[in-house]
Amino acid sequence: MSGGPGGPPSDEPAAGRGQAGRHRDRAGRPIGAVLVEGFSSRVAFGILNFALPLYAYALGLDLAQIGLLLATNMAVAALLKPLLGRWIDTIGVRTAYILAVALRTVVLVTLIFATGPAHLFAARALHGVAIALRDPASATVLAALGGKKAVAQRFAWFQTTKSVAGSAGQFGAGVLLTLLVGDYATVFTVAAVLSGIPLLVVLWGLRGPLVQGLRVPRAERPPAVPAGLRRTLIPYMGLGALMTGTAYLMANLLPVLAVEHMGLSPAAAGSLYLVKSVVSLTGPGWGWVADRVSTSLVLGVRGLGNTVSSLLWLLFPTYAGLLAGKVADDLGKAAFAPAWGSVMARISELDPSRRSQTLAWMSSAEDAGEMAGPVVAGLVWSTFGLPALLILRAGLAIATEVYAFWLGRRR
Structure with missing residues (x-):
């Protein structure tokens, strides 16, 4: 997992360089559509991710039940992604994206009228179906279009x-x-409007020969997944599950910690998330390092961020402590995404006819970690208290880095 793929040799024919340049130009529109869709949809679900645990708490759910609620969409997504990933290879990323955006908007409309826990769990499950369609489709566009030299970026x-x-x-x-x-x-209504806007962007941007070329007719795909591909996938799926699981031990419960246990107003708690906007801007820099220096080095920043943030929240249970821990945690997330994307892209190239399916398997492992994180956090917090949860999170982050180092040496 070291270094990024090199560029074309210096003596490459001018025609080859020109063809590569035209390919990157044509790839700009679908990649741009994915970026715009990601922005608009994440604004909508940023609203949801903050409001939903507080709404569930107001309806009388305890911390363990809230953890289970927050994990429901990831559970559904983790189960469906391997199946839908294979389907996306056949129907194409455009169709998958349109279905995902439509379902996601229905989820938020459903929450406007939700009056009890059953409604919340049903909406969360439907959100999982949308995730299972959208994540492999977006990863396929980013991994396959635009050239290999800057995939992490x-x-x-x-x-x-x-x-x-x-x-x-x-x-x-x-x-x-x-x-x-x-x-x-009213808050969920605002989120629903923001979620539906990207449909126009998807319809405009995800079209053309490059996007159509990502669709693999069923007749051209071999019937069975090769054993060698499975042997390569499984260890990296385990790593992805560990990394996301450790991160999500606290991510979705942070509003509850800030508002219900520290007495901050929702506005004060929401201000913690402004830090992420600034820290996230380091992401392209981490992508450059992953492409040109070392993917393993950048992956290690994720574990460091988890460990430091856990210790800060444990030792300094104040607004300043929450803020400092959020900076450390978000810095780790900013580094993780490009490095892990580079790893997924390389593995998906092993069998281009199964690109979406391969990416779906790896993404489902991340979802499994994201699903398990809130459930474990709710149980540990309810049973042993917040300090035990933060100590567990720091310990798992260290163990994950040991496993990543071992996997890198083994490869």
Whole structure:
């Protein structure tokens, strides 16, 4: 997992260089559409991610139940992605994207009228279906179009765009809930409108021969997944699950910690997420390092961020401590996305006819970690208290880095 792929040799024919340049130019529109869609949708779900746990708490759910609720969409996505990834290879990323955006908007409309826990769990499950369609489709565009030389940087810009938008959404949700005195229906209405806007961008941007070329007719794909590909995938799937699981032990429960246990207003808690907008801007720099220096080095920043943030939240349970921990955690996330995207792109190139399916398997492992994180966090917090949860998070982050180092040496 070291270094990025090299560029073309210096004596490459001018015609070859020109053809590569034209390919990158044609790839600009679909990649741009993915970036714009990521921004708008993440604003909408930044609002949701902040408001939903507080709404569930207001409806009487305890921390363990909230953790299960927050994990429901990831559970559904993790189960469906391997199946839908294979389907996306056949129907194409454009169709998958359109379905995903439509379903995602339905989720937010459903929450406007939700009155009980059953409604929340049903909406969260439907969101999982949308994720299972959208994530492999976006990863396929970023991995396959635009050339191999800057693949980590494409994933970095995608993650940076989403992170900045998500922070804006979470901050906006805190302000809206404060101004509207807990009017969750109006907050979810705003999110639904923002979620539906990207459909126009997808219809315009995800078309053309390059996008059509990502669709693999069923007759051209061999029937079975090669054993060699499975042997390569499984260790990296485990690494992805560990990394995301460790990160999500606290990510979705941070608003509950800030508002319900530290007494901050929703607006003050939402201001913590503004830091992410600034820190996320380091993502393209991490992508450059991953492409040209070392993917393993950049991946290691994720574990460092998890460990430092856990210790800061444990030792300094104040607004300043929360803020400093959020900076460390977001810095690790900014580094993780481009490095992990580069790893996924390289593995998906092993069998281009199964690109979306391969990316779906790796993404489903991340979802499994994201699903397990809130559930474990809710149980540990409810049973042993917040300090035990933060110590567990720091320990798992260190163990994950040991595994990543071993996997890099083994490869």
